[in-house]
Amino acid sequence: MLQERPLPTFSPAAVQLSREEGLALYEDMVLGRIFEDKCAEMYYRGKMFGFVHLYNGQEAVASGVIRGALRPGVDYVCSTYRDHVHALSAGVPAREVMAELFGKATGCSKGRGGSMHMFSAKHRLLGGYAFVAEGIPVAAGAAFQTKYRREVLGDTTADEVTACFFGDGACNNGQFFETLNMAALWKLPILFVVENNKWAIGMAHERATSDPHIYKKASVFNMVGVEVDGMDVLAVREVAQTAVARARAGEGPTLIEALTYRFRGHSLADPDELRSKEEKEFWLSRDPIKRLGSYLLEQDLATNQDLKTIDQKIKQVVEDAVTFAEQSPEPDPRELRRYIFAED
Amino acid sequence: MAETVFFNALRAAIDEEMARDATVFVLGEDVGHYGGSYKVTKNLYQKYGELRVLDTPIAENSFTGMAIGAAMTGLRPIIEGMNMGFLLLAFNQIANNAGMLRYTSGGNFQIPLVIRGPGGVGRQLGAEHSQRLEAYFQAVPGLKIVACSTPYNAKGLLKSAIRDNNPVLFFEHVLLYNLKEDLPEEEYLLPLDKAELVQTGKDVTILTYSRMRHHVLQALPELRQRGIQPEIIDLISLRPLDWDTISASVRKTHRVMIVEECMKTGGIGAEVTAGIMERLFDELDAPVVRLSSQDIPTPYNGTLERLTVVQPEQIVSTVADLVAKKI
Structure with missing residues (x-):
């Protein structure tokens, strides 16, 4: 039998969740799931190219942190190569993310970035960073900027928090340790959110790190580290809210290790032959969207019809995004050299 | 200004720009309390405080990345490479993020960042401290690369680099820091793109x-x-x-x-x-x-x-x- 790390317990009984909040989280997660399924379809139909990394299974982390604890469009979000759904949760319209995947001029990065480089200054999405761990210090820079505006420029409205997402593989890289040290040293308003999905492509987490409990690594920086069931959006939301409150109070960063799983291969180019059937089935049975749906029904916060209506609505949103992307113009070849310098 | 030593011309440029624009700040190894290895930031932390003259841990790649994030969100960082050779450790952040990110993001972000410090072959400093990184970095798109050579051009060019909205690699030479020259009393700036x-x-x-x-x-x-x-x-x-x-x-x-x-x-x-x-x-x-x-x-x-x-x-x-x- 598969040995899985025991998941931290979380009692939903204590959760304060309104119907509107519950449905918004559900909708955000469904958007992430249906969007990514559509990406797979479009990739296999030859509509998008390159390395495309899907987020299926991990939705509770993006939704729980960004929708559950941050103010999208005000607080900063920093992502990795697996960035479509962080962009969506941060408020980047599905049309712009899909158009970017199609390489179109209307994409959020004007067709210059692609799957691994989603950016939106307007939505305070600092970007998708394609090399593992390189986004971590950049995110700390945004957090430093908030502290600087408050303490040096005297801007009392400067209270943004930065959420920096990365995977278990990044936690063995120097930039992880270097940045955690600086963030704790200077009490930066930042959440380091590790999405521990157990696998760095084909490298099992236990084979890559001396202590697989990533959250414990915070302690050596005098930082709070917490582990959370990353398949439970309400649990993620709870720890993120606590961390955000700590950051806004000037008490510094938090390392959140969300135990989660990707339901697909590393990328659409990965045949996913290494992970065992038992492991996949175990985690598929813990689908975070089904879990929240059941919770909302049990608590009488929603009806089956409510959830179906959301599913239908999101399918329309994603279909509309595909139509928009297909009908959008290609970037103008005369603008090949545009955006190299600030004046362009 | 009377006769000015090279490193003080650089210091004056930083001081003037920090006084002019509160979003300008310096970060790097020993720039604060110690005043910089070559005294380019001497006593600036007393004038501007520890957040504006930020002593960093020895973590080149990460403090460079942090400066990039600060620049993307509205500040104007000046990184001091204690020795420019150390920035080999920051090659990824300089190339991928300082150099390419504006383009990759389709113009979403701009990165007003100066990376400056002493390079070149000094007096018997050994191979690692005697590097000329300008040649390594010249192929990275999106970077401006400037090499100053006199107290006069060092000051005018550095002020322009700080005001530029792009990442600028600013090379000083370790053996020129003690050159002296009479500098104008009045403020002046020099263009970054002119020989x-x-x-x-x-x-x-x-x-x-x-x-x-x-x-x-x-x-x-x-x-x-x-x-x-x-x-x-x-x-x-x-x-x-x-x-x-x-x-x-x-x-x-x-x-x-x-x-x-x-x-x-x-x-x-x-x-x-x-x-x-x-x-x-x-x-x-x-x-x-x-x-x-x-x-x-x-x-x-x-x-x-x-x-x-x-x-x-x-x-x-x-x-x-x-x-x-x-x-």
Whole structure:
């Protein structure tokens, strides 16, 4: 039998969740799931190219942190190569993310970035960073900027928090340790959110790190580290809210290790032959969207019809995004050299 | 301002820009309490506080990335590389994020960032502390690369670099920090993209930058004695190159010699030579000549070190050969 790390317990009984909040989280997660399924379809139909990394299974982390604890469009979000759904949760319209995947001029990065480089200054999405761990210090820079505006420029409205997402593989890289040290040293308003999905492509987490409990690594920086069931959006939301409150109070960063799983291969180019059937089935049975749906029904916060209506609505949103992307113009070849310098 | 030492000209540029714009801040190793390894930021932390003159842990790649994030969100960081060679440890952040991110993001973000510090071959500092990273970084799109060479241009160029909305790699030379020069009392800025015509002449164009400008100037009296009038151009902007100034001179002299401190392979001179071939081939009366450092790690031994770098006597003999049509 598969040995899985025991998941931290979380009692939903204590959760304060309104119907509107519950449905918004559900909708955000469904958007992430249906969007990514559509990406797979479009990739296999030859509509998008390159390395495309899907987020299926991990939705509770993006939704729980960004929708559950941050103010999208005000607080900063920093992502990795697996960035479509962080962009969506941060408020980047599905049309712009899909158009970017199609390489179109209307994409959020004007067709210059692609799957691994989603950016939106307007939505305070600092970007998708394609090399593992390189986004971590950049995110700390945004957090430093908030502290600087408050303490040096005297801007009392400067209270943004930065959420920096990365995977278990990044936690063995120097930039992880270097940045955690600086963030704790200077009490930066930042959440380091590790999405521990157990696998760095084909490298099992236990084979890559001396202590697989990533959250414990915070302690050596005098930082709070917490582990959370990353398949439970309400649990993620709870720890993120606590961390955000700590950051806004000037008490510094938090390392959140969300135990989660990707339901697909590393990328659409990965045949996913290494992970065992038992492991996949175990985690598929813990689908975070089904879990929240059941919770909302049990608590009488929603009806089956409510959830179906959301599913239908999101399918329309994603279909509309595909139509928009297909009908959008290609970037103008005369603008090949545009955006190299600030004046362009 | 009266006579000013090179490192104080840099300090004055930073001080003036920090006073002018509260979003400008300095970060790096020992820039604060210690005042910078070469005293370029001496006492600035007392004036501006510890957040504006931020002492960082020794974590080049990550504090560079942090500066990039701060620049993307509205601040104007100046990174001091205690020694520019250390920035090899930050190559990823400089290339992927400082250089390419604006383009990759489709113009979503701009990165007003200066990365400055001493580079070049010093006095027996050993290979790692004697690097010329400008050659390594010149292929990264999105970076501006500037090399200053006098107290006057150091101050005016650094002020412009701080005000520029792009990432600027700003190279100083460890052996020029004690040069002195009378600087203007009034504020001045110098353009980042213009070469400096150091000496007008007619027989040959010498293209150089950083400390090698001074080696060329040391060779000048001997060249004059031999009746040779070289035109000397300090490139200043290593990327983009100032082709207007370079071209005007080549059209006048028809002969080109490049004197540089970087290694020959893949060096700044290699790129300049290729550009001259593409643009000005018909103007040339002789092949372009490059005097570069040897393609070796800089040796510690003083004699070997001297042999590694171009010396004034080599400049004299090579120019003489070039003008005498022996090349």
